Amino acid sequence: MQSQRDSEQTSDEVIPESVRWRVLAVLLAAIVMSLIGVSIVNVALPSIQQGLEASQSDLQWVLSGYALTFGVVLVAAGRAGDIMGRGGIFIIGVTLFTAASIAAGLASDATWLNVARFVQGVGSGLLNPQGVGMIQQYFRGAERAKAFGYFGSAVGVSVGIGPVLGGLLIELGGVGLGWRLTFLLNVPIGIATLIMAFAWFPKPLFSRAPGATTGTSQRALRTALYMFRKLDPVGSLLLGLAVFAVLFPFMEARSSVLTWLLLPLGLALVAVWVRWERYYARLGRSPMVDLSIFSTHSFTNGALIMTLYFTGMTSIWVLVALYLQQGLGKSALQAGLVGIPAAFISAYAANWAGRRVMVYGRKVVIGGLFFAIAGLAASVAVILLNQGGHLSVWWLLLSLSLIGVAQGSVISPNQTLTLAEVPLQYAGSSGAIMQTGQRIGTSIGIAVITAAVFAALSVASWPVAVTLGFGLIGLVMLGALGVAFKDQRDRVKDNGAAARR
Secondary structure (H helix, E strand, C coil), X not given: CHHHHCXXXXXXXXXXXXXXXXXXXXXXXXXXXXXXXHHHHHHHHHHHHHHHCCCHHHHHHHHHHHHHHHHHHHHHHHHHHXXXXXXXXXXXHHHHHHHHHHHHHCCCCHHHHHHHHHHHHHHHHHHHHHHHHHHHHHCCXXXXXXXXXHHHHHHHHXXXXXXXXXXXXXXXXXXXXXXXXXXXXXXXXXXXXXXXXXXXXXXXXXXXXXXXXXXXXXXXXXHHHHHHHHCCHHHHHXXXXXXXXXXXXXXXXXXXXXXXXXXXXXXXXXXXXXXXXXXXXXXXXXXXXXXXXXXXXXXXXXXXXXXXXXXXXXXXXXXXXXXHXXXXXXXXXXXXXXXXXXXXXXXXXXHHHHHHHHHHCHHHHHHHHHHHHHHHHHHHHXXXXXXXXXXXXXXXXXXXXXXXXXXXXXXXXXXXXXHCXXXXXXXXXXXXXXXHHHHHHHHHHHHHHHHHHHXXXXXXXXXXXXXXXXXXXXXXXXXXXXXXXXXXXHHHHHHHHXXXX
């Protein structure tokens, strides 16, 4: 099929094993850079406020601006990689992210910093779906699960180590320089990633449309128009606007009634986008997302599990940081250190689960969700016992380690199972659909759960308020667990039907 040649579709039979693993090393370097760039900023906010005399609204957009542009471009970027070549789009994303990191580190005021963060979000949105798509493209079966396991290990370590690095850099550099170093740290990683990409990525980095050759400007124009149609510009615009409308009310600190009207508008735009994608497919063209993938149980269930997981679990680290710093008066560095054991356990668990997920299937994810619920319950017990003077708060190092097991056992294995039956020509856009669900879940979860905690603080203590927050997260995890059990039943049913045929 021609559509399978739209990206740099060099099959894994042609790509030597050593090249595949070098490609993975490049992808992981970029993922580590982008995730450290996200988690490190959280501990730098007070220094940014002091160094740039930034307002609370400015600080809100240091976080929200990045997340917003990241979420808006994800699916379109995934589809662009499917069609034009994942390697080339990846390199553009890394270049943008690195250049924006330099701009952020040199920012002279809050406006400059926030513009740089918007561009960082675009760069991250371009490179992330290519990582998932290229793992789908170059790896198969158990080897793919192993690659996603390494992917999950990189996620666990980078998310955990980011706040610690941020705390160290701020202590070393002081208020004036420390927060700038948290952005400039990305620059050597980004440059090294680009060098490795140009050296190790299979060529060509970009594909060309059928019949396109180097030559006349007329041919170049026809090629550009062909690519533009294949990208489904109307569908890309509709989905981008829909994601923006859904995310914005949860990210704007001063949301008004009018702002919240964007939420139903976003849902309406999703409905319009679905109708457009079906119409575009009936015309015989390639829509940005093959909607038939939603009829595949493994994809739909897996995407829902991931959305629910991120709706709940990303709030844990926000609540822990708030509790330790504002509730107990700990430093940013101490608050970062509490997540280190969980990060390394997450890395090990992801690697372990990646090697076994093809054998045990959805049971790995189900086990991980049970660990998440156990970790929440144990952390609540530590917080309440600490309030009564019966236990040191540093027992959180142990209870949160159960959360680390959950992260390693859920995220990468679920990704492997969810994308297993997705057609390769839609690997990038399908992976981006999952990541968009993660971004929406993260934004909604953090907004709703932290709002509930701060509301509780007006009538209760920090331990009680955090317990309420953890309870809400637990309810969301139970929902994810229910979907995981449903997927397990669906798989048994589908396998039984296939055997009867």
